[in-house]
Amino acid sequence: MADCLHRSGGRCMSRRSPRVGRLKISVPSEHEPGLSVLYITYDGLTDPLGRSQVLPYLAGLTKLGHRIHVLSCEKQAREASDGARIRALCEAAGIGWHPIRYHKSPPILSSVYDMAMLRRAAERLHRRHRFDVVHCRSYIPAMAGLHLKHRQGVRFLFDMRGFWPDERVEGHSWPQINPVFRAVYGYFKSVERRLLRGADHIISLTHAGKRQLLTRAELQIPAPQDAITVIPCCVDFDHFPLTTRDGRQAARRMLGLPQEARVVAYLGSLGSWYMLDEMLDFFRVCLERDANARFLFVTHDAPEPILQAARTRGIGTDRLLIRPASREEVPQFMCAADFGLFFIKPVFSKLASSPTKMGEMLALGLPVVTNSGVGDVAEIVEETGSGVAIDRFDDEAYREALERIDGLSMTPEMHRERALPWFDVELGIARYDRVYRDLAASAG
Known part of the structure; x- marks a missing residue:
């Protein structure tokens, strides 16, 4: 799969990724x-x-x-x-x-x-x-x-x-x-x-x-x-290689995103569990700090419901980029981001949920902003130090999360390495x- 990715134009990724601490499986x-x-x-x-x-x-x-x-x-x-x-x-x-x-x-x-x-x-x-x-x-x-x-x-x-x-x-x-x-x-x-x-x-x-x-x-x-x-x-870490600085710049050129903008990314469908309104509220607060920020949605969902929800919050639709992607294209698009974002309804059934997108984002070296009350998400964020898990959905919590994500000192390599034992x-x-x-x- 990694070879297919790089042949298909995935130049935003390093050819081989750090494998520190990766489990080696021996043939029985x-x-x-x-x-x-x-x-x-x-x-x-x-x-x-x-x-x-x-x-x-x-x-x-x-x-x-x-x-x-x-x-x-x-x-x-x-x-x-x-x-x-x-x-x-x-x-x-x-x-x-x-x-x-x-x-x-x-x-x-x-x-x-x-x-x-x-x-x-x-x-x-x-x-x-x-x-x-x-x-x-x-x-x-x-x-x-x-x-x-x-x-x-x-x-x-x-x-x-x-x-x-x-x-x-x-x-x-x-x-x-x-x-x-x-x-x-x-x-x-x-x-x-x-x-x-x-x-x-x-x-x-x-x-x-x-x-x-x-x-x-x-x-x-x-x-x-x-x-x-x-x-x-x-996650197949070979399919989601580490994002590099050159790779991020190349991805932004490919997607038409400003090089200097802060880019927040969401990956996957927006079904019953994913809290679109709250994620857009978070991005609205992000725009207060950086008026040039962009929200990248890598999804096959129809754009109009996302755009309409943004309009009701006074978010200009030019601040959003909504792109479908094949499995091979997902790493290419996601490496344009500075961090990943996903909020999931913290209900009983979600105690058993393991969001695939979390491992994929961390494999790329992206920190994440998410919420507690969903599976082991908060525990993973705390143990790896690779992001922020909020416990309430309001502007104050969003501002605190942005300050904390800005304060992370870990490199992309460290985010990836610490995700390996989990994903x-x-x-x-x-x-x-x-x-x-x-x-x-x-x-x-």
Whole structure:
């Protein structure tokens, strides 16, 4: 991926990045053969999350000797445009890919149908490949995985990715004023209890999420803390090389940003959880300190809602730059920034959230301004010293945060180096490998 980035014009990055303290993964000995693993994901490999949060891990695990097959739900348009490229990547990594069609409508019933298709496909693949472990990303795939465990005795790894039923309620996708959605929420909370009881091991994205899980009655077993491993949303540090001064200048020329301006950057979609209004309020305070500041949004979201929210705050739309980016372009665009910004609603379900954008920003050497009450975000900021985590949303807090971010004395190299123990994808690969092998040992 790094080679592809640099061939595609990523001249704003250094060719090789500091690797101080980076985990080195050794290939297991002949006495530790790899396992046959079925990885089930509701997110497609052709989705951005599939590229960034599924394939890098699985490619690393195949290098450690595991035989990986992926069962994924793919959106028709994305599979048509990117399917050939993803299949080539899988074949190069030695991964078997078995896509099925994702269905969006009608609501709820389409998910039930997809779940049935995943269950049927998982059994068919198991008859052919005889899996040791079924590794399930989130709840709907996990229901198929639990079924495979009960029917075939396959070890079941529940990779939670968050408290999904509570996310649907707190994100207003399942409004509880509607009796249908109340019933759906109740059903999936019962499913959650079955998955927690039935899992041979659980992956939590955050330590905060793990602490919450350890209070659950379903996990009141001997040494429950040993049944949960924390693996955050990790980052391929080769794909997000360290930003250099020359690189920042080149990126600003490419994007048409003033060289002398302070540039704040946001990365990713602006869905239910990301607090656009509060981030624009923060930028309005930033403009008080530097009238020439710019807010760069690297997102595929439509520009107009962002621009309209800025107008209501008296922020000139010429102060904003909104650009979509491919995965290869993201590092090129983001290195134009002085620091990254993201605010997330601090609600219960977000205790289990690990924002991918945080690791990507820190990998580039950018400090971050964010908020507490979300996963391990505040703990990471405090431990690494790579930014500011505010605990309230008002102008005074924003001014204090800007003063603190200006007062940081760490270099980009230090931001990157201190992020490695938290976010390096090689760390995630090593932890998954250990979980796989422990599951195989316990089965014996």
